[in-house]
Amino acid sequence: MEALIAQLVNGLAIGSLYALLVTGFNLLLLVSAVVPYAYTHIVVIGMYTAWFVLQLTGGSLVWAVPSAVVVTTVVSMLTEPLFRPLAKKGAINQTFVMSIGIAMILTHVMARHLHHGIPVAFPENVSGRMAAFQFGVIAVSRGQIFVFFGTVVAVAAFMFLLYHTMIGKSFRAIAQSPFVAKLIGIPTVKMGIMSYGIAGVLGGVSAVFVAMALGTAYPALGDALGLKVIATVLFAGLGNLNGGLACGLILGIAESLTTGYLPGMWSNALAFGMIMVTVMFRPQGLFGTRI
Amino acid sequence: MSLPLLNYLSFSVVFILLGWALYLPYRCGQLYLALVYSMTAGAYFAAYGTTALHWPIALAIVGSPFVGAFFAFLPALGLRRAPGFTTAIASLALIFILVTIIRNLKFLGGSQGIFAIPPLDYPLITLAAVLFIAGTLVYRIDHSRLGRAAELLSYSPQEAECFGPNLAAVSMLMQVFSGALSGTAGALYAFTVGSVFPDAFGFSTLLVVFPIVFIGGNLTMWGTAVLAPILWGIPLVLPEAIVDWKDVVYGAILICVLIVMPEGVISKGLVRGAGTWARSFGLRALWAFRTRKEHASAK
Amino acid sequence: MRKMLGKFVVCSVALAVSMLFITSFAIGATPVVKEWKVPSLLFLTGPWAGFGTQVKWATDEAVREINASGGIAGKPLVLEWHDTGVDPAKSAAEVSKVVKSSLAIFGPIGAPPTKGGMPIVVREKAFAMPVSSGAEVVREFFPYAVSFIIPCEEHLAPAVTAWIRRNPSIKTVAQFLFPIDPSFATDAVEEKKTFDKLGVKALPTIELSEGVDLASVVVKAMAQKPDGFTIIALPVDAAKIIQELDKRGVKDKSKILIFPAADDPTLYELGKGYLDGAYVRHFLNMTTKAPKWQALYAKYRKAFPEFTAPSLGVPYDYDMVYMFKAAVEKTGATGDPKKLVEERDKIREYCRNVKGFPGVLLNFDMVDGMAKMPAFLFQITNNEKQLVETFQPK
Numbered sequence: 001m002e003a004l005i006a007q008l009v010n011g012l013a014i015g016s017l018y019a020l021l022v023t024g025f026n027l028l029l030l031v032s033a034v035v036p037y038a039y040t041h042i043v044v045i046g047m048y049t050a051w052f053v054l055q056l057t058g059g060s061l062v063w064a065v066p067s068a069v070v071v072t073t074v075v076s077m078l079t080e081p082l083f084r085p086l087a088k089k090g091a092i093n094q095t096f097v098m099s100i101g102i103a104m105i106l107t108h109v110m111a112r113h114l115h116h117g118i119p120v121a122f123p124e125n126v127s128g129r130m131a132a133f134q135f136g137v138i139a140v141s142r143g144q145i146f147v148f149f150g151t152v153v154a155v156a157a158f159m160f161l162l163y164h165t166m167i168g169k170s171f172r173a174i175a176q177s178p179f180v181a182k183l184i185g186i187p188t189v190k191m192g193i194m195s196y197g198i199a200g201v202l203g204g205v206s207a208v209f210v211a212m213a214l215g216t217a218y219p220a221l222g223d224a225l226g227l228k229v230i231a232t233v234l235f236a237g238l239g240n241l242n243g244g245l246a247c248g249l250i251l252g253i254a255e256s257l258t259t260g261y262l263p264g265m266w267s268n269a270l271a272f273g274m275i276m277v278t279v280m281f282r283p284q285g286l287f288g289t290r291i
Numbered sequence: 292m293s294l295p296l297l298n299y300l301s302f303s304v305v306f307i308l309l310g311w312a313l314y315l316p317y318r319c320g321q322l323y324l325a326l327v328y329s330m331t332a333g334a335y336f337a338a339y340g341t342t343a344l345h346w347p348i349a350l351a352i353v354g355s356p357f358v359g360a361f362f363a364f365l366p367a368l369g370l371r372r373a374p375g376f377t378t379a380i381a382s383l384a385l386i387f388i389l390v391t392i393i394r395n396l397k398f399l400g401g402s403q404g405i406f407a408i409p410p411l412d413y414p415l416i417t418l419a420a421v422l423f424i425a426g427t428l429v430y431r432i433d434h435s436r437l438g439r440a441a442e443l444l445s446y447s448p449q450e451a452e453c454f455g456p457n458l459a460a461v462s463m464l465m466q467v468f469s470g471a472l473s474g475t476a477g478a479l480y481a482f483t484v485g486s487v488f489p490d491a492f493g494f495s496t497l498l499v500v501f502p503i504v505f506i507g508g509n510l511t512m513w514g515t516a517v518l519a520p521i522l523w524g525i526p527l528v529l530p531e532a533i534v535d536w537k538d539v540v541y542g543a544i545l546i547c548v549l550i551v552m553p554e555g556v557i558s559k560g561l562v563r564g565a566g567t568w569a570r571s572f573g574l575r576a577l578w579a580f581r582t583r584k585e586h587a588s589a590k
Numbered sequence: 591m592r593k594m595l596g597k598f599v600v601c602s603v604a605l606a607v608s609m610l611f612i613t614s615f616a617i618g619a620t621p622v623v624k625e626w627k628v629p630s631l632l633f634l635t636g637p638w639a640g641f642g643t644q645v646k647w648a649t650d651e652a653v654r655e656i657n658a659s660g661g662i663a664g665k666p667l668v669l670e671w672h673d674t675g676v677d678p679a680k681s682a683a684e685v686s687k688v689v690k691s692s693l694a695i696f697g698p699i700g701a702p703p704t705k706g707g708m709p710i711v712v713r714e715k716a717f718a719m720p721v722s723s724g725a726e727v728v729r730e731f732f733p734y735a736v737s738f739i740i741p742c743e744e745h746l747a748p749a750v751t752a753w754i755r756r757n758p759s760i761k762t763v764a765q766f767l768f769p770i771d772p773s774f775a776t777d778a779v780e781e782k783k784t785f786d787k788l789g790v791k792a793l794p795t796i797e798l799s800e801g802v803d804l805a806s807v808v809v810k811a812m813a814q815k816p817d818g819f820t821i822i823a824l825p826v827d828a829a830k831i832i833q834e835l836d837k838r839g840v841k842d843k844s845k846i847l848i849f850p851a852a853d854d855p856t857l858y859e860l861g862k863g864y865l866d867g868a869y870v871r872h873f874l875n876m877t878t879k880a881p882k883w884q885a886l887y888a889k890y891r892k893a894f895p896e897f898t899a900p901s902l903g904v905p906y907d908y909d910m911v912y913m914f915k916a917a918v919e920k921t922g923a924t925g926d927p928k929k930l931v932e933e934r935d936k937i938r939e940y941c942r943n944v945k946g947f948p949g950v951l952l953n954f955d956m957v958d959g960m961a962k963m964p965a966f967l968f969q970i971t972n973n974e975k976q977l978v979e980t981f982q983p984k
Contacts, residue, residue: 117640
């Protein structure tokens with residue numbers, strides 16, 4: 001029973017990370033009609049930025065967090081003009097290829113020019129690796145608590161933006177029908193650019209939380225997270241924000257439980273297999289596609 | 292023929308086949324990523340057959356498309372009605388499942404894999420024959436009722452089904468053909484590299500095939516045929532001075548081509564235009580030849 | 591007219607590009623015998639390129655030193671770097687470019703590139719030196735390769751026995767294994783055999799998968815209530831596992847034994863503050879005071895000031911270059927293309943069976959392509975390894 005509770009706690013922590021990453025991913029998918037495979041790579045760049053600033057400032061989160069957010073926002077917005085011609089033509093698969101190219105460039109930068117490509121470790125005060133609460137094998141670290149509640153706050157803030165502000169209404173209008181949104185006077189290009197910015201901000205926040213949860217950043221992390229995020233998005237239904245949140249948590253818990261109770265080598269196969277069986281019976285994804 | 296050139300041609304053919312394997316289901320709007328899954332099945336079939344069972348290479352090559360098709364048929368029973376992107380995640384799962392199963396099978400070498408796979412006896416002839424047969428198959432499918440039905444389904448499955456084409460049947464056929472092409476690609480891969488092991492097959496292979504299809508032009512088979520050798524060859528010919536920046540150069544090329552030509556390098560219009568030009572060139576050449584013959588006989 | 595000119599230009603450009611492709615693969619350009627050109631295959635790009643950087647540095651450093659002292663038989667050594675990107679297909683492509691014209695190939699390094707590129711070396715009966723790829727992988731390609739990593743059945747048992755002797759309270763052991771590499775799996779099997787002989791119960795192996803979070807596997811292991819833990823995984827994962835163990839109350843790190851490939855700068859970087867007391871079994875002693883190693887280590891610290899623990903590729907690939915030098919000089923190779931096959935065979939045989947080779951860490955013998963080196967047991971104190979026991983080879 002103890003082990004089960006411990007696995008559920010781990011699953012919730014990692015699942016909340018996936019949920020946050022999926023939210024940023026889905027935003028770009030809905031509003032800008034791109035498949036941003038490189039989103040997780042931008043998040044890892046944000047992690048590296050946070051790490052560098054922490055080194056320079058002697059561990060000051062006050063400087064590290066905004067720096068990470070600024071860098072991820074800038075990088076995200078720099079990619080907007082690259083995606084625009086493809087998004088205009090509705091060439092969604094080509095946007096995936098475009099983001100593969102961007103991911104390759106970002107991975108090269110991390111692997112060859114940041115800390116010699118060797119993984120970086122976040123200091124104790126950031127990663128909060130010490131257990132805040134421990135009972136037998138159940139251990140909840142400060143980092144995990146922060147990640148979980150931080151994710152709840154970040155997602156709540158994002159949902160507030162989406163459902164209670166004009167910007168959010170514009171996003172939802174564009175997601176429903178870009179043509180009609182243009183007809184009624186919503187500046188779709190400006191909103192598209194803004195969506196990159198907001199996704200970048202979410203990415204920066206995600207970077208800090210991922211650093212807290214994992215305590216480390218390395219070049220291959222972008223690909224590892226990217227695969228999980230794409231799987232979650234497809235499982236939930238493309239562009240389904242609420243579904244993405246739920247499925248992020250589900251995937252995190254499923255991963256924990258399969259790793260905990262089945263041979264480790266099978267955990268990826270079983271997690272993806274579960275997804276495969278689900279979409280065979282619900283081809284539109286668990287919660288339905290929105291694009 | 293020099294070994295590096297032969298190796299380059301072999302991998303070019305492998306990636307052309309994989310590109311066509313992605314292209315065919317995409318014709319009916321499905322992003323079918325299980326080509327790596329079928330490729331793995333074909334590769335292990337060829338490797339095990341020629342090393343443990345001492346089959347002739349020809350048997351392994353002839354058998355691999357059937358093995359790939361069979362492996363594709365099984366999940367196709369469940370995936371035939373899955374729309375667009377959803378097929379992607381389901382088919383991705385198959386790669387993980389098959390690779391994990393292989394890791395646990397001692398007779399297939401487990402994590403170590405199978406080595407000492409013999410090379411192709413007549414590589415050029417084999418590659419040319421495989422490419423010709425596969426290309427003919429893809430061309431015939433493209434220009435058949437099946438291909439037209441697939442294209443119609445990709446635009447609007449519900450409306451199309453009113454006119455006859457059955458999404459389930461068409462997409463299942465496309466997935467099976469895709470499996471056959473991938474299985475063959477796997478066998479050629481095994482004979483070219485000389486070893487197969489689980490790490491060789493994964494998501495990273497898809498990241499090579501995707502650009503080939505979507506930059507080459509996903510509405511016609513010719514884009515893959517032209518771009519596969521180019522995109523595979525670019526990293527191999529970069530000067531040593533910039534080999535460290537290979538990924539940046541490759542990524543930049545992908546981005547630039549997509550910005551300049553979002554529909555892909557080889558569009559349907561270009562293929563039609565090239566066909567028209569070739570026909571008119573052929574007709575003019577024939578006319579010139581006949582005119583000269585007539586003048587000569589008049590003299 | 592303009593259309594025809596346009597078509598002509600397009601055709602000419604396409605033709606020129608195709609010729610460039612075809613001729614770029616042409617071999618037969620006469621190797622220059624005024625220098626020793628050796629192709630070196632390594633992952634220089636991709637997410638794991640950072641690990642390749644250290645190996646490249648060490649190889650380049652050896653070349654610099656050799657050329658500074660007059661080269662090999664009076665001729666300078668020049669490396670041609672080829673990137674494999676941890677991709678077996680790319681490794682095969684790069685090997686095919688160089689296999690027929692090289693006296694030796696340095697690398698390919700890494701298990702997937704080795705398994706992808708070495709079959710071509712075997713087919714062509716050439717010679718490659720993937721010295722820092724696992725022995726279990728490389729010996730599939732004997733006699734056309736050499737490995738400096740001693741097989742686990744030789745180095746593992748004495749170190750594991752010593753660890754148990756130092757921790758007599760350990761009666762049950764949980765084993766973390768990342769089975770992605772066959773040499774890791776072989777290590778796990780050999781460990782279990784040794785535990786059986788010592789009367790220690792090896793609990794069912796906890797397999798890791800490629801993922802981002804390892805808390806689940808640690809919980810799984812701890813649920814079995816073991817007395818000790820062994821870790822057979824990559825450095826990143828090893829560090830995370832130890833942190834998770836610490837979080838769950840495993841404070842006595844002497845109950846943890848780490849396997850050689852996890853001993854890397856990454857382990858000490860990520861695991862800082864959590865590793866003290868843990869044991870490391872290894873086949874390399876980089877704490878040695880050997881003057882050659884101290885000199886190289888000083889240069890390493892200058893090049894990589896953030897890292898105190900070099901990866902095992904540093905001494906191995908450094909020695910690889912010197913072994914090639916010794917092979918060329920001792921066999922009297924000339925680099926004459928007409929004598930390529932004959933000279934390559936002699937160099938290969940030399941490298942496979944050289945006795946008393948003066949390595950940077952210690953002198954060692956090669957026996958049928960495998961190095962004969964001692965094994966070691968270390969304990970980590972203040973985030974650095976301290977040698978506690980040495981085990982001579984049989």
